[in-house]
Amino acid sequence: MVNLAFLVPLFPLIGSIINGFYGLKIGKDWVSKIACGGPILSFLVVLCLWVSLFFHPEGAPYPEQILFTWVPAGSLQVEFGFQVDPLSCVMMLVVTGVGSVIHVFSIGYMYEEYSYYRYFAYLNLFLFSMLLLVMGNNFLVMFIGWEGVGACSYFLIGYYFEKKSACDAATKAFVVNRIGDFGFLIGIFYVFQTFGTIDFSSVMAAAPTTLVYGSETVTLLTMFLFIGATGKSAQIPLYTWLPDAMEGPTPVSALIHAATMVTAGVYMVVRCNALFNLAPLTLTIIALVGGGTALMAATIGCTQWDIKRVLADSTVSQLGYMFVACGVGAYTAAIFHLVTHAFFKACLFLGSGSVIHAMHHEQDIRRMGGLKDHMPITYLTFLISTIAIAGIFPFSGFFSKDEILFHALMDGNVIYWGMGVSGAFITAFYMFRLVFLTFHGESRVDPHVHPHESPAVMTMPLIILAGLALGGGLLGIPLIHGWHILGNWLEPVISFDWATALHHSETVLASHGHHESFTELLHSKGEHHPNVWIELLLMAFSVAVALSGIYMAYLFYRKHPELPAKFTKGQWGFDLVQEKYRVDELYDEMFVKPTVEASERLWKDADMKGVDGAVNGVAQSIGFMSKIAQYFQSGFVRNYAMFMVMGFVVLLIII
Amino acid sequence: MFLTFVTFLPLIGAALLAFVPDEKTETIKQAALGIAVADFLLSLVFYQEFDMHSHKMQFEFMVPWIEAWGINYHVGLDGISLLLYILTTFLTAVSILASWEVKKHTKYYMISMLALSTGMLGVFIALDFFMFYVFWEFQLVPMYIIIGVWGGPRRLYAAVKFFIYTAVGSLLMLVGIIWMYLELHQQTGTYSTDILFMTDNLKMALEVQIWLFLAFFLAFAIKVPMFPFHTWLPDAHVEAPTAGSIILAGVLLKMGTYGFLRFNLPLFPAASYSLFPYVCWLAVIGIVYGALVAMVQEDLKKLVAYSSVSHLGFVMLGIFAFNHQGLSGALLQNINHGISTSALFLMVGMIYDRRHTRLIKEFGGLSKIIPVFAIYFMIVTLSSIGLPGMNGFIGEFLVLIGMFQTDVVFAMIGTSGVIFAACYMLWMFQRVMFLEVTNPENEKLEDMNLREKILMVPMVILIFWIGLYPAPFTKTFDASIEHLVSHVNKHSGIKHEEEGGAHHAAVKGKATVAQLLTTGTSETTVLVKE
């Protein structure tokens, strides 16, 4: 069964090749058929794989499909292989599933575009790379996908390449991602140096008995990997590219910058949980970064007027949640939130896409309002997803977010939890702000524009995704033991043998002379049965928080629309937030400009004057000397004789 | 014998071309192309016949040349030179096809091209120092003529600079060669300039090795070119005609790295070990410096030229990693750079033929006007950036992972080059291909014609082939690299008691990083544990 794995990425690849080279010839209909056919087919294959996993014997290693040896270099033998285990299977399902839906949506959304084929070629190519990323059985194959998705996002952000802003955004996205990839590469090097291999299975198996808990090796290693994650998943400090990435077509934002690519970092961390578990320091940093990002992005979200930018910021902050979960070692929760987020955020983006489509590419919510009558389906689905993201029972967001918050408090500390909760409050506020401003209230729409409901090809996906956003919570029902489907499903991947690991660390440390005992740590890691009441209490609290946020939004934007202006007028703080804390400018001043100027100087001064100047200087000095030498050749016999005598004297003196 | 034939075939062809009357340009072009292609096909035979499992020289052929001095005509191929050899024949064919539009003195152009090809091939097969030097200097002349006659406005300056700069380095190498030749006689009583013989039988103290290493280093470093010796490259590239740039970037630069692999490492292992920190510093400086400077260039060719400086830095880093990954990465990167950069120069040349300018600010929005060109250009650009799945990545990855095991610091600095590569390449691409069409002259550019497609398709195929399935390429040099690594380690290992500066340096480098982060981490880890 696993031997079908290679088909999964293959279909989109074929699609992209066909569309890329013959797209113009075969016409839009065929383009769309091929483009959507690829993902859907691979979705079906993934389903088969998924089913096959049910019959997988307990405890046996998960099957891998090795296609060929990719990079043979002495001790380093990298295979080009795919890995089908619960984790990757979940990701594949999400990617192909959501991917197919979004493809379908794009048919409607992009239909007027001239270079329709180009769009779908890129989109399929993206799916291909994303699937490589999740399916790769070693770091390097993952890295192909890792950079591949970066490249595709570069293409797709720069899809409207006549717009300067789009190009800049694309380049920025790629370069920032590259900075992350730099970290990731170094991480891979460390992995190879420590384990002598870069296959996931062997590395993870060897980790407990190779690494020492909290040693700087593992800390460095994981830190570098995490830098990679921050780049891809838009965390502080590398998050700035994501909001700009909204220059791309909306479905792209839905697929790449909400549902799939940006979650790659989370996936990678979870995939390497065996390593991260051993690096407490890294985990702390991850949690802090995640929480910080969640808060910061949320605050920014409150102040934006561009519908897509709001969603982008919310994406960033939701990713922050996932990292908090990783940081406290609640990998299931992270994946859980990843999945639900994929559903509702994709739905939100597509909804916004449908709105923008209806409004003829108007994205400013100040020129919207009262759309709910014009486009009911869009409104409904959008609302559902909004409630979901706000985390109201029983929508999917509620379950995943609460699980994260719960773990944040239990396994982490109150700080993380506080960050999470306040983030939740703000999220609820700005998401409903968005809803109110867009759909409710009297219309502020430009009279020439006549908003209308989008065609079925666009609404169907919305409905599907809304449904998932609604019911997605069922994957992880809390409280009742054993009902956490996702948890049970992922158990084999993220189970970690603390006992051996810590024991090994102790022995190693002992051999190096300093005796530390990890026993109490081991106990803390042991299976804890939290008090059900505490959990319930937390849930209630967070729901209350969300509701209050919603109410506040209602207060501000429905009841007293004049309030916000009062509060924000001339508030430097508000301006600061609205300008996204001026981080872009900061980076510009700190890194971009200096680099460019330095390069200029390097070239003009160091290279042309310095290095090359030296070379030419030698040449010129020789030329000068030869000029001087010429003047001795005066043409007068007596001078010649004089020189002879002088030579004689000189030699005589020397001898 | 067959090797000799394939090597000298272009020269013979050139000699024959000399008798064709100048007017018959078409015939001349076709003939030249025919010869080059034939040579390429013949050279493929070597790949076919090559025994991948032995590090020994193959297709060896030796006849006495100057008995009085014990100099032989001795040629052969091994894993290190095989691919470079084939690459040379390939690029010769490509560049002749690329210069189809040359109007001025076509005949002499083709003659110099073919002569040049023989010179380069000779460098890669020579197994005798005297011969090596002969070819090494010989190929300067046709290149000099090509730049000087068919080059751009400042061609004279560039040509003379190229020639003399290279000559200075190689002349010092000559002194080194003679010195070793006499020393060998002192030790073994036989006069011989045979490279293999010398490698096996010549024993030198460390400081002697260091001096000789430096003599050779200068010659090769100028050719590579490494950081402080690189300034001839941009001038030469900018002024040279397209084909000249292709050959220059594709093959001539590789002679330098080849020299390091063939001479510096095997002959002076101890010196290589003890000097490796300095070489690596130059290499990483070259990587970063080249990238930064490339970022701010206004001239496309200059940009690519500086990017070569950066890429070759990777190669040097790989060579001085002294381990399998690094070396195979370096060799692979040689080929990759040969392909990607040549392709870049090709495409720049195509634009140049259409617009007669290479200034970036003249362009913009081309991908709308010439989409096919845009696709190819994008692929080539990405491969030069080193996107995984394309050739550039494998090489850089291997180089860096190899260096990482030898010295962390250099590996890290080197890896940062990956970021800069993205910066300058994509920025260039954006300014040339994206945005609106600002310059009316660009409105009516015509897209690639058949000849240009024929030129580019093999390049692209190779780019992806090496990127996705490099085994056919790597397996040619695995054995040789194994042997080289063991040789170097053995002979420098002996010296380790006396010196070991190298290892100290390496260890120190590692230590510093470790300390930096340990001191940072250790107590914080404690903090977290409580």
Place this chain on the structure above:
Amino acid sequence: MVPLSHYLILSAVLFSIGALGVLIRRNAIVVFMCVEIMLNAVNISLIAFDNHLNQHDGQIFSFMVMCVAAAEVSVGLAIVIALFRNRPTVNLDEFNLMKW
């Protein structure tokens, strides 16, 4: 009996006088004369050495020198005459068509 050194000093002095003449005089003919003086200075020292070592090589040598000197003078004068035909002067400083 005059010691060797006297002869040598004499010849050295003569030689220097000749050389100095070559350096400072402008007239071609006079320059010849100075060269002749130098040669004769050499002859003196030759004879002196010869006498000192009581051999005959020195004398032979000095004879040779004389012949050669004669030959040189004849050639030299011929050259000057040829020159004089084209440019009626014997001032050396006027002959520098070719320089730098």
Place this chain on the structure above:
Amino acid sequence: MEPIPAPLVDLTSLAPVLVLSVFTMMVLLVDLFVGRNKSVLVFISLTGLLMAAISAFAKGAEIPVYSFNGAYVVDRLSIFFTMIFCLSSALAILLSVEYNKREGIRVGEYYSLILFCTVGMIVLASSTDLIMIFIGIEIVSICLYVLAGIRRGDLRSNEASLKYFLLGAFATGFLLYGMTLLYGTTGSVKLLTIAERLNSGEVFTNPLMLMGVVLLVIGFGFKVASVPFHMWAPDVYQGAPTPVTAFMAVGPKAAAFAAFFRVFAEGIPELAPSWETTLSIVAVLSMFIGNLGAIMQTNIKRLLAFSSVSHVGYILIAVIAKNTLGSASLLFYMLSYAFMIFGIFGIVILLGREGNENLELENYSGLGFKHPMLAFCMTLFMLSLGGLPPLAGFVAKFYIFQAALKEGFLWLVIIAVLNSAISFYYYLKVIVFMYMKEPIGEFKISLTPITLFVVAIGVLGTLELGIFPGPVIFLAQY
């Protein structure tokens, strides 16, 4: 009274000298009878040279042979040099044939002078006695004085010969004085005797002797045109008729070097510590000044003059090395130099035409594509002079460096190497003009056969010595 010892005369070892002298006389005689057509003279002199070359082997295998009680020797050096002399004189004569027709040099003595000069060179190369050396030098120089001024009507020619003559005589004075002092201090004029006396320590170095050595350096230095005694070379090279220039650049220089080598390496090697430094300085100066002077030149003959000065610098290294390898490399270098120089001057002559010799570099611009073969040959010679493989010049340099490194003169070799890098600049300049500049006027070149023949010989020699130097090296070394 004891019987008068009959002087032991060994005619066979003198054979080449005698043969050549006879033929020279014949030329003088025949010249009286032939009218304006001098081709007979050419024929006779060529035969004479051929005869001389053959008769050089009269001694057969048992070399070296010393005769005239150690004043005259036939050995590897002398025979090989005799070959070079005959070759160069022959080539010079061949060059002159058409040149003289064109430039209207109709004097028959011309050829006899060249032959006399050759006689002098042979004497010079094979004499081991200060007196003989002196005589040889003088024969050579006097002939050259006349040859340089052979174009009586041309003021430049006159000036050249005058300068050459005055300075030559001046230098002769120094040389003589040096010889005298050497003779006085060692008590012998025979190099061998001097050598063994110094060796056995009968005589020890004293200031006079050293002064003598320096004076010798000046004398020979002038003849080979080494800095700072080179000043005459550019002017004379420029003024003299082109074939004579070529001749001067090769034959007499080679002869002077032979004597130079004999005196210093075979005569007074014991004094090496004192003259090594002196000669090294002279060599280094020659290289530098020669190259620097050449860089700025626009007249090809002056350019070649300066380049020859720098080559003298390289060759002096061989003298300094003073081992057998040194002498062999000296031979090889002179031979290859002969080929190159005659080839180049052949081309120079071909480019000239009646009334205008086209000696400026501009006259060469565009030659490359008008007369590709000619330009190709010129390129070949230039690169060979620069020392680029696989050409004669490279092998010769390789040889000399080898000799020097064997004696441990690393620094000299490095300086030489750097200099040859500098020298590339002006050699390339010629190529630049030929290929990379547009022609200023179109060429009226009459490819006259004999001159072409000389050029061809030059090319063949350059390539042969470059690609298959084996046999010649063998001859030179053993």
